[in-house]
Amino acid sequence: MPIYEFQAIDEDKSCEYCKSGFELLMKFSDPHLVICPKCGNQIGKKVSVTSVGSSKSGFDARAKAAGFHKLKKLGKGEYEKKY
Ligand SMILES: [Zn+2]
Numbered sequence: 001m002p003i004y005e006f007q008a009i010d011e012d013k014s015c016e017y018c019k020s021g022f023e024l025l026m027k028f029s030d031p032h033l034v035i036c037p038k039c040g041n042q043i044g045k046k047v048s049v050t051s052v053g054s055s056k057s058g059f060d061a062r063a064k065a066a067g068f069h070k071l072k073k074l075g076k077g078e079y080e081k082k083y
């Protein structure tokens with residue numbers, strides 16, 4: 001489950017709670033929070049600390065960076081025989 005960090009967009013109008021930012025654990029199915037639950041001013045999502053399967057290209061890039069190799073199918077019906 002991802003943890004979202006929220007912070008006030010307009011710090012002048014915000015309360016102490018959202019001015020310094022706060023973290024919320026949210027389900028993917030939960031609606032995204034757009035206003036502070038305390039003062040009702042607009043807040044923005046800062047970072048998601050954990051994200052699961054965000055995008056395929058992103059995963060490939062991360063896997064490459066981590067030193068993983070992707071196996072490629074050579075062609076139709078072409079596989080390397082191991083035995
Ligand atoms: Zn607030």
